[in-house]
Amino acid sequence: MTSGGDAPGMNAAVRAAVRRGWELGLSPVGIRRGYAGLIEGDLSPLTPRDVGGVIEYGGTFLHTARCPAFLTPEGQERALETIQREGLEALIVIGGEGSLAGARWLSQQGVPVVGLPASIDNDIQGTDMAIGVDTALNTVVWALNRIRDTALAHERVFLVEVMGRKSGYIALMGGLAGGAEIVLVPEVEVSLEQVIQEIEAGYRKGKHHSIVVVAEGVTDMLGPTAKLGEAIRARTGLDVRVTVLGHLQRGGSPTAFDRILGSRLGARAVEDVAAGRFGHMVGLRRGELVPVPLIEVERKEPVIDFGLYKLVHSLGK
C-alpha cells in the first residue's frame, strides 16, 4: 500500500515488490488509497502484468490518501479486521513519517509489517534519502532556472516558496542546486531585518536580482510568503514577485535515482517478508540498504545539513 503524500518513485517500489515477490512465490495484493483502503478492504491481487509500464509515472497507481479515520480506535479496529479477514500475512507500507507511524502501530499490534520511506520532504529518520526526493529537487531546479531568467531580465527579487511542512530539506538542497542567493528554512530562526539586509547586501555588490527560496514551514516564522514579499518591497523599494511551486513538486516522471531507489526498496521489502523479517523500515545509508526498527523511525533531530546551509549563503553572494 502507498500512503500519505504521494512521491515519484512509489510506482517503481510497488512494481519491484510485485515482481520480486512473485519470483519468491508470494501472492502480492494491492491495497488502494492507503489506510482508507485498508479500513474499507479496498484491495485486489497484483500480478507482474498489473505493474507493466508504471515505473515511468509519478504518483501511485494504487492511489493514496490521508486518512484521519485510521487515527481512531474504530478505524484501527476495522483495519485489523481487514488483515484478518483477507488473510494478509504481511503488509508493506510505502509512505512518509505519518504513514510509517501507522506502520509502527500495526507492528505493535503484532501485524508483520515492513515500511518503505517515501516523501518528497525527506523528513524520515533513519534513511539518507526517501523515494521522491530526487525528483522533487530536480523539479525545483527546473523552476529556479526559469525564475532566474525573468528575475535577471527585470532585475527583480523573487521569493520562491517550496514544500516541506516541517523540514527545510527541499528548500536547502533545491536552493543550493538552483543557485539561490538566500534560503529560508524552518530549522533556522531568521528575522525580516536579516532577510532585507542580505538582499540589499547582494545589490550593493552589484547583483541585479535575488532569488530567495522559502520553505513553506517558514510561514510560521515570517508569515505568508506573499506578505513577506510585500514587506520586502515596502522596505527596500525593490521590485518583488512571489512564486509558490506547490504540488508541482509532487508530480513528474521519477528520475533514474528514484526509480532505482524504489526498485531496490520494493525488492528488499518482499525479500524480508519471504525471510520472515518484520517490524522495520528499509532505509538507505551511504548507498546501502539497512533495516531500521520502526520504533526508531520518528524524527528526532533536524534533517538539514547546517554546513550546507552556510555554504548556500556563501555561494549566493
Ligand code: ADP
Ligand atoms: P505522510 O505519510 O506523507 O507523512 P501523513 O502524515 O498524512 O502523510 O500520514 C498518512 C496517514 O498515516 C495519516 O492520514 C494517518 O492515517 C496515518 N498516520 C499518521 N500518523 C499516525 C500515527 N501517529 N499513528 C497511526 N497512524 C498515523
Ligand code: F6P
Ligand atoms: O508531505 C509531503 C507534502 O508534499 C508536504 O511537503 C506538503 O506540505 C504536504 O504534503 C501537502 O499535503 P497535501 O498534498 O495533502 O495538500
